[in-house]
Amino acid sequence: MTDLTYGPDADETIELKTFTEKAYLDYSMYVILDRALPHVGDGLKPVQRRIVYAMSELGLKSTAKFKKSARTVGDVIGKFHPHGDGAAYEAMVLMAQPFSYRYPLVDGQGNWGSPDNPKSFAAMRYTEARLGAYAEALLGEVGQGTVDWLPNFDGTLEEPKVLPAQVPNVLLNGTTGIAVGMATDIPPHNLREVVNATVHLLENPKSTVEELCELLPGPDMPTDAEIITPKQDLLKIYKTGRGSLRMRAVWRIEDGDIVVTALPYQTSGEKVLEQIAAQMQAKKLPMVADLRDESDHESPTRLVIVPKSNRIDTDQLMNHLCASTDLERTYRVNMNMIGIDGRPQVKSLDRLLGEWLEFRTETVKRRLNHRLKKVEERLLRLAALMIVFLNVDEVIRIIREEDHPKPILKERFNLVEMQAEYILDTKLRQLARLEEMKIREEQEALEKERDKLQLTLGSERRLKTLIRKELEAAAKTYGDDRRANIVERGEAQAFNESDLLSSDPVTVVLSEKGWIRAAKGHEIDPAALSYKAGDSFKYAARGKSNQSVVLLDSTGRSYALAAHTLPSARGQGEPVTGRLNPPSGATIDGLFMGEEKQQILVASDAGYGFVTTLADMYTKNTKGKNLLTLPTAARVLPPVPLENVNNAMLVAISNEGRMLVFPVSDLPELARGKGNKIMNIPAARAQSREEFMVAVTVLQPTDKLVVYAGKRKTIIKSADLEHYVGERGRRGNKLPRGFQSVSGVDVQS
Known part of the structure; x- marks a missing residue:
């Protein structure tokens, strides 16, 4: 255990762990309660409250002359906020910027920053300021018994614990702050909408957040940009007090x-x-x-x-x-604030407005009671004045003859202490005949006011009506139209690389030895291009320069290369293995270009296959994607591009001269795998390479099938295919004699 000894006589010890925990906790509570978080009542942090109050004490109302900001900052840090002048001035600047505050509390003259650089404001010795008109909504009732007062940091002055805000300022201007272990991010709102929602909750205390959001649909920023957060997300924010907000230019x-x-x-x-x-x-x-x-x-x-x-x-x-x-930004929302119980908490909209109404109700009661007390005191003074007026000779005699007139007056006229004091302080000029009329008129008016105050304080309904009328009056005085419209917009998507490229026709050519290149246009003859000695044309694919060329190798792996990155066809290209990393000994057995939804038939000679798309074949991995799973000893057949799948027929031919025809739609569309059985080839015979598929192709209703057997060929029309039509996965029927050793097939349109 480590002990810390301190004090003038070193007679008190405390564990270091206990000391540090208490010190940090005290600091945390100070930052949370006295620096970073706003109060639900007036929506201000302590520094903001002190600036506004200090300016009001300097007489800097919205109708007063401007004063140097340095004067205001000096009063703030000298009387109420013993921190750096820079921090106090920056807080003051923020309250004066119309692009930062929805309803600015300070009216500035001079350079107070710009939207491009809010911190480009001039030094406080150059700028001048006074309170904005809206500040009256926070300060108007300070001197009417509405607030508790606290001693300032040195105990020589008093400052208000919270300002008697006439509107829910915590929502109107919002705030941001970082405390210890918590933060706050409250967006600004529109005064008229907030007042409408508050009045609705006042009249209907059991209102739901959904009902309040009909009147308060969302935040309202100081700029005219659009709020594009969906209404359901805004509703969730107001229900939980947390979420995020998006704005778009x-x-x-x-x-x-x-x-x-x-x-x-x-x-x-x-x-x-x-x-x-x-x-x-x-x-x-x-x-x-x-x-x-x-x-x-x-x-x-x-x-x-x-x-x-x-x-x-x-x-x-x-x-x-x-x-x-x-041009589009996201803002965090965390409606964390100090409640009327003095504790920080994240509040939902109904809880926030409900607590503010409790605060406002108590403030109005205190104001009315304060006024009632003043009225009753004045009535007592006026009653004393009338006693003097009606008994002037007797009063003068007592004052002239008695050594201690006060107790005699109290006893003679049944007066209280304050009335006796007032009589003794009364000037003779107030006893003129004209004054009697004024006294009676004032008494009558004050009695009416007293009765009205007592009625209001004694009736919850009258008190609510008064609060509602004052809220509506504030909205009429300080309110304005919404600036940031709430609209439905789709999610913004950035361009991908292909979107930024020109869409020019290109032809990608692959040679037998795996050299690849791209030629502009679709009119070229790939076979007529120049090739290296011993090399020749193998595959060509036509597409656009902003597309990718998709390749399939002999192991069933697919690859993709951006067409615009390929070398020009003016040369002889470059080896495809320089860009890709296929398995050793693998060869390219398919080359395609087109839209992502373009369908491709892939199959192995073991009799399995499926339909896929170019999007499913695409991969950025240079080692490729394992697209087609090959059974033991099986090989990849050249893939076939598909069009109008619903009417197309698949033709599969084995090395034993069997042919099977069935609709392509019987095959599933897969992203990868072995596929489904196209033709029934026994697994043992397929593994020993005794029997396998030699060709697979696709026919449209108007196409003709050309079958090659060495130098011989035969053309099979659609009508003659009926003999070979069967269910997927069957053995198929034998081709005519002489064509049972098929070397290849072709399709004629």
Whole structure:
């Protein structure tokens, strides 16, 4: 055990573990309660509350003259907030920025930063400030007995524990903060919508979050960008107090150019342009010709993106930019705050507004009681004044003749202490005939006010009505229309590499010895190209330059190569093994290009196969994808591209001269595997290579099948295929004599 000894006489010891735990806990509680989290009542952190209160004490109302910010900051840190002047000034600046606060609390004069760089504000010795008009909604009732007061840090002054906010400011301006072990991220909201939801909850205390969200559909940021979070996700945020929010820039087309007119909250237009320019320099945006920033005083946000031609799909381009730049941003929502019980907690919307209404109800009661007390005190003074007026001679005699007139007055006229004091302090001029009328008028008015106050305090219904009217009046005074519209948008998708490439026709050619190249256009004759000595043409595939060429090797593995990366057909190409890493001894037995949904028939000569797609054959792995599983001793048959599968017939021929025909649709579509049985070839005979499939192809109803047996060939029409039609997996029927050693097949349209 380690002991820590401290104190002037070193007569107290404490375990180091206990000391550090207590010290850290004290620090944590200080950061949570007195620095980082807002209070549900006024929605302010302590530094913000102290700035607003210090400015009100300096007389800096919205109608007052501006004063140097340094004066305000000096008062704040000297009287209430003993921290650095930089931190206090930065908090003050934030409350003055209309692009940071939905309803700014400070009205600034001078350089208070810009949306591109919120921290570019001038030093406090150069700027001037006063309170904004909206600050009155927080400060208007401070001196009316509505708040508890605490001593400041040195005990020489008092400061309000919380401001008597007339509206739920914790939602209106939102806040962010990081404490110890917890944080807060509350987005701004629209005052009118918040008041409508609060009034609804006031009148219907059992309202659900769904009902409140009909009136308060979502946050409302200081910018005009769109909120694209689905309504169900927003509802979940308000139910749990946690979630995330997405905003997307607003843009339109002007004379063929894309003009961005609104950016997401806390997004810099300068940074967005830098992000787009970086993509242009990296040649990832070939469809963009130019960028311009035309923002000015009249149009604070005007970013111009110039497409290279009017054929560019602007929706697709902006979809990419939203996914890859700050034109779309995600914000964390964590509605963590200090409740009216003094404890931090993440609150749902109904809980938050319910607690605020409790706070507001108590504030209004305290205000009314304070006013009632003042009215009753004034009535007592006026009653004393009337006694003097009606008994002026007697009062003057007592004051002139008695050494201690106060107790005599109290006894003679049945007065309380305060009334006797007031009589003794009354000036003779107040005893004029005209004053009697004024006293009676004031008494009458105050009695009416007293009765009204007592009625309101004694009736829950009247109290609710008063709170509702005050909320509606605040909404009328300070409210405005929603800025950030809530809209349904699809998810933004960034371009992949193929989207950025031009779509030009190409022909990919593979030679017998595995040399690959790509020629522009589809008109070339692959066999007429120049080949190395001893090499010749094997396969060709026609497609587009932004597609991939898919290969199938003799082990059943598939590969993919980007067509635009292949060498030109002006040369003799390069070995495909230089780009791929197939198994030793493997050869390429298939080459394809096309759309991802293009179907391909793959089969082994052991009599198994299935239908797949180019998308399923695609892989980025240079070692390929194990597409077709080969039984022992089996080999891959040349794959066959498929069209109009519903009407196509599959033709399978074995080395024993048997042919089987059945619909291609009887075969399953798989992503990989051995496949289903096409032709019944006994496993033992297949393994010994006594019997195997020599060919598989596909016929359309109008096609003819050409069968080759050495130098001989025969053409089988569709009508003659009936003899060979059977169920998938059968043995098939024998071909005519002389064609039972099939060397190949072909299809004639």
